Amino acid sequence: MAVMTMRDALNLALREELARDGSVFLMGEEVAEYQGAYKVTRGLLEAFGPKRVIDTPITELGFAGLGVGAAMVGLRPIIEFMTFNFSILATDQIINSAAKMLYMSGGQFKIPIVFRGPGGSAYQVSSQHSQALESWYAYFPGLKVVMPSTPADAKGLLKSAIRDDDPVIFIEQERMYGMKGEVPEDENFTIPLGVAEVKREGTDATIVARSVMVPVALKAAEALAKDGLSCEVIDPRTIRPLDINAIVESVRKTNRVVIAEESHPFAGVGAEISAEINERAFDYLDAPVKRVSGADVPMPYAKNLERLAIPDVEQVIAAVREVAYL
Amino acid sequence: MGSQTTERREKSNTPAGGATGVLDAPPSALANQTSPQSPAIEEDRETLVKIFHLMLLVRRFEEKCAESYSLGKIGGFCHLYIGQEAVGVGAISALRPDDYVLTSYREHGQAIAKGISPEAVMAELYGKAGGCSKGKGGSMHLFDKRVNFLGGHAIVGGQIALATGVAFATKYQETDQVTLCFFGEAAVNQGAFHESLNMAQLWKLPCIYICENNRYGMGTSLARAMSFQNVAQKARAYELASEFVDGMDVLAMRQATRRAIKRAREDYLPTLIEARTYRYMGHSMSDPGNYRTRAEIEKYQERDPIRVFTATLKENGILTDKDIADIEAQVKLEVERAVRFAEESPEPDPSELYKDVYASP
Numbered sequence: 001m002a003v004m005t006m007r008d009a010l011n012l013a014l015r016e017e018l019a020r021d022g023s024v025f026l027m028g029e030e031v032a033e034y035q036g037a038y039k040v041t042r043g044l045l046e047a048f049g050p051k052r053v054i055d056t057p058i059t060e061l062g063f064a065g066l067g068v069g070a071a072m073v074g075l076r077p078i079i080e081f082m083t084f085n086f087s088i089l090a091t092d093q094i095i096n097s098a099a100k101m102l103y104m105s106g107g108q109f110k111i112p113i114v115f116r117g118p119g120g121s122a123y124q125v126s127s128q129h130s131q132a133l134e135s136w137y138a139y140f141p142g143l144k145v146v147m148p149s150t151p152a153d154a155k156g157l158l159k160s161a162i163r164d165d166d167p168v169i170f171i172e173q174e175r176m177y178g179m180k181g182e183v184p185e186d187e188n189f190t191i192p193l194g195v196a197e198v199k200r201e202g203t204d205a206t207i208v209a210r211s212v213m214v215p216v217a218l219k220a221a222e223a224l225a226k227d228g229l230s231c232e233v234i235d236p237r238t239i240r241p242l243d244i245n246a247i248v249e250s251v252r253k254t255n256r257v258v259i260a261e262e263s264h265p266f267a268g269v270g271a272e273i274s275a276e277i278n279e280r281a282f283d284y285l286d287a288p289v290k291r292v293s294g295a296d297v298p299m300p301y302a303k304n305l306e307r308l309a310i311p312d313v314e315q316v317i318a319a320v321r322e323v324a325y326l
Numbered sequence: 327m328g329s330q331t332t333e334r335r336e337k338s339n340t341p342a343g344g345a346t347g348v349l350d351a352p353p354s355a356l357a358n359q360t361s362p363q364s365p366a367i368e369e370d371r372e373t374l375v376k377i378f379h380l381m382l383l384v385r386r387f388e389e390k391c392a393e394s395y396s397l398g399k400i401g402g403f404c405h406l407y408i409g410q411e412a413v414g415v416g417a418i419s420a421l422r423p424d425d426y427v428l429t430s431y432r433e434h435g436q437a438i439a440k441g442i443s444p445e446a447v448m449a450e451l452y453g454k455a456g457g458c459s460k461g462k463g464g465s466m467h468l469f470d471k472r473v474n475f476l477g478g479h480a481i482v483g484g485q486i487a488l489a490t491g492v493a494f495a496t497k498y499q500e501t502d503q504v505t506l507c508f509f510g511e512a513a514v515n516q517g518a519f520h521e522s523l524n525m526a527q528l529w530k531l532p533c534i535y536i537c538e539n540n541r542y543g544m545g546t547s548l549a550r551a552m553s554f555q556n557v558a559q560k561a562r563a564y565e566l567a568s569e570f571v572d573g574m575d576v577l578a579m580r581q582a583t584r585r586a587i588k589r590a591r592e593d594y595l596p597t598l599i600e601a602r603t604y605r606y607m608g609h610s611m612s613d614p615g616n617y618r619t620r621a622e623i624e625k626y627q628e629r630d631p632i633r634v635f636t637a638t639l640k641e642n643g644i645l646t647d648k649d650i651a652d653i654e655a656q657v658k659l660e661v662e663r664a665v666r667f668a669e670e671s672p673e674p675d676p677s678e679l680y681k682d683v684y685a686s687p
Contacts, residue, residue: 025498051498057528062487062521069491072476073426075498077491092518096481097488103682105469105477106460110685141683165685241687 002185007177009151010040013158014078016187018048021076024162027054027063028080028117037082038118038177064090064115068097068167071113078162084119084133084171091136098167099142112165116158118174120212121262121310127298130306132263134210137169138239138272144168144193145239149214151181153237156191164193173212196243198250202232205256205320208247208273210236213260213311220260220316229324239269247273248280255286256323260316265293287323292316365581367642374644375653377419377576381411381632383657384435387444388607390661391434391451395611399668400451403480404465407435409606412631413538415439416579417506417599420587426474426496428489429508431466432538432605433478436508441473444664449671456671460678482543483509483516486535490522493533497594504590505533506583511600512543514557523564523598532590534583535598538573544609545617558600566598573601574631577638603631 004012018024030037032045032055045053056063060081067077081087087094098111122130138145144166148154154172161168199214200221209217214235221231234250236243251257257277259270274289295309367374388406395404407414414436418427427440437447442458450457451465458470466480476492479485489507496503513519514537526533537557541548548555561568567589571582579601586597604626608615639645645653 057521057524059521059525061517062490062525065484065487065518065522066491066494066525069428069476069488069493070495070498071491072488073492073495073499075495092481092484093487097479097484101477102685104459104463104467105471105682106458106462107682108459108469108471109476112685144684 001182003180004183006151006154006179007040009155009183013155017159017162024076025052026078027056029056029082031080060086060089065093067113068093068111071111072109076112078114081117084117085129095140099140110165111167114161114168114170116170119171120173122174126301130299134239135268146170147211149211149235152183155183156189159190160193176212193238194241194243196234196236196246199235200233202230204230205324206232206250206254207258207260208234209260213262216313217260217316219313223317224320244276251277251281252284255284258290258319260292262294262310264296265291290319290323292319365577371644379653380415380439384411386657386661402464404611405432406607407432410603412576412579413573413601413603416576417536417583420580420583425503426476426492426505428476428485431478431480433468437468437475440475442470444660445667448664448668452668454668454671455674461674483513483518486522487518490526490533493531502591504587508536511537511539511557523566526596527564527566530594531596532594533596534586537600538603539600540603540605561598566596568598571599571601573603574629576635
């Protein structure tokens, strides 16, 4: 184990997988000579050379499609979006090509590709650079969607994503790159996709949280514990496939659930989890499922407004108290 | 080599009348400005007969598709290739079997030319388990890994970026395979075309982009859709080699593709080929064709690619009338066999619905 930042844990995963498999290459804007806009790819050009670590023009649709084509004939591309906001330009290739190729070719062409980069809320960059897009990608059968919440998860999940034979959307939280944690240095350490983890055990209420909302939920649970309320925090880690059984199991134990997410509420991942809980564990619920989401507005720039738009510890605490009728 | 070609084409593509003059002229009038008119025959008899056979097979296959569609045997969208056979058959005839082809949704003929059996193509159109995509892709999504036919893709221009990636992979893997990518002229207005050409020349990728300029993007004519209507010259913006070819002349198509293949195989260089052609049928089977006149269609049919090639073969003593009649009879049997296979092939098992969504679920 070593203590490192999420940024360095991701870098280590990339480094190990590039070293392990010659068919893996990394491509994106500023990933090579500039060392990555967020320094996740620092040192990789030096270690693996320009054939394996490739700077692209600003041409998201183009290099996303190039990656899918390369994956059709045996390569394992890692396509970095400088931020997931720019993946919006590439959605035709992600959705219509990557997600559907295996199916519409009758099982002939698998697409082992990872689209990764930072997503979710960022600091004061206003509406176009600060948004959560996981519900878009999770909507499509054929895609897998991963959102790590700790440096160790980031490393283990990214390695699994690179080794996976399907297209994986890997969303790193921009505000978490500097977060530190213990990370296994073992090259064989991986975390399987589709497996949730209980980040804190509890008995009175379940908080389902992903990505940057996990530390927020843990802080809320910590505060609530002082009031004698025991919260379980569960992180699905993979949005699709979703480990709904683990979530339902927790809800059956605690009978109360809050879903915390920084994305917009409408047609979001939280809405899907809520629907699943209602279908599978309705009789176990002692209170309606409660969501805490980002404000249903484009992200504002002004600091005070931005703070209001992103869910915080207080909102999660209030939601838990609400489902606990306190 | 690449830049020489580009310069030569630039000169020959700039007629006194300007771009509009070129585009309004039928392909026959363009021949001496672009590819050499009626190129000297370089091919042996066997190759020529094979090409002729394929062109006729594609034509009769598509005619049968129109009939089957009218009978409700084929569903969805169905885009026919009639009139454009010289482009696909000519270009693909220049490839090696291990080269890759990616294309649009008007791909039945190209799929057959690349080596998918007419049976597997027809069964796919019928939505049957024996189809080349197990009945899950249909007319617009024909695939066959065994012959490196990497699909029919149905979002206009999408396949151009994919093909660029396949070419990237072959260079990465240090093979000498080339990738051929077909698209219509309407796709040239999409970002994917420009983004791909830029990357292909920037990174020297062995991709051959063939624009089948059939003059209409669905019902919108070139003149109504493109500000600068000389597709081949757009390659100049990216310093790509380009050629302007009479797409009604199968041997001109084959020879232009061979030149591009040489650049790709030997020097990892991309090429843009603009093939001027014409589609006789509607955009799809549901298109009434109100945007053009019968006279216009007939004007192009005078330069029908099969008729042109038949004349060439007869003039050069390659085929006699009897040979041609024999090939016609053989093609008829092949198409009948394809229909019979499609009719008899079972529907996909209901369990197929949830298969092939993920490679590792």
